[in-house]
C-alpha cells in the first residue's frame with residue numbers, strides 16, 4: 001500500500017500538483033464525467049489547491065474555479081480562479097466577487113478537526129457535510145452536481161439519506177488513490193433537486 005501512496009506522491013510532484021489528492025478527483029471525474037470545458041466550480045476546503053489545479057485544467061479559460069479554505073492559499077491563481085480565506089460556515093455571496101454564483105459543481109474535500117471521541121467526531125462530520133448541502137442548495141444550479149468527502153461512521157447514513165432527498169442520484173465512491181485504511185468515502189450527488197425550504201430564499 002505504501003508503494004501505491006509513494007506512486008501518487010511522486011506522480012503529483014512530476015505533474016506539478018501541490019498534493020496527491022488531485023488523483024482522487026481525477027478518478028471520480030474519469031468515472032462520472034464531472035468536469036468539462038466552461039463549467040463553474042466551487043471548491044470548499046481547497047487548500048493546498050490540487051483540486052483547483054485539476055479542475056482549472058478541465059474547465060479551461062471559459063470556466064472558473066473558486067476555492068474557499070480556513071488556510072491561506074499559496075497557489076498562483078490565473079484570471080479564471082478565485083479564492084477566499086474563510087470558514088465555510090461564514091460564507092456569503094459577496095465573498096465570490098467578481099465571480100457570480102450559481103455554480104455548476106460544488107466540491108468538498110473538507111474534514112473537521114477530530115477529537116477521537118466517536119460521537120463528537122461523527123456530529124462534526126455530519127455538521128460539515130450538512131453545511132455543504134445547505135450551501136449547494138443556495139449556490140448550485142438546479143441539476144448541478146455535488147461531491148462531498150464523507151467518512152464511514154455514525155454520520156455516513158444520515159448524510160447519505162439527506163443527499164438522496166436532494167439529488168436525483170447519489171453514488172458513494174472510494175478512489176484507488178485514497179488510503180485503504182482511511183474511512184473516507186466520497187458521496188457524489190448528481191442532479192440537484194430543488195428542495196423547498198426557507199434556506200432557499
Ligand SMILES: C[S@@+](CC[C@H](N)C(=O)[O-])C[C@H]1O[C@@H](n2cnc3c(N)ncnc32)[C@H](O)[C@@H]1O
Pocket residue numbers: 018019021022044045046047048049050051052068069070071086087088089109110111112
Ligand atoms: C484534505 S484538505 C483539501 C485538499 C484539497 N482538496 C487539495 O486537493 O489540495 C481539507 C481542507 O479543508 C479545510 N477545511 C476544513 N474545515 C473547513 C471549514 N469549516 N471552512 C473552510 N475550510 C475548511 C482545511 O483547512 C483543509 O485545508
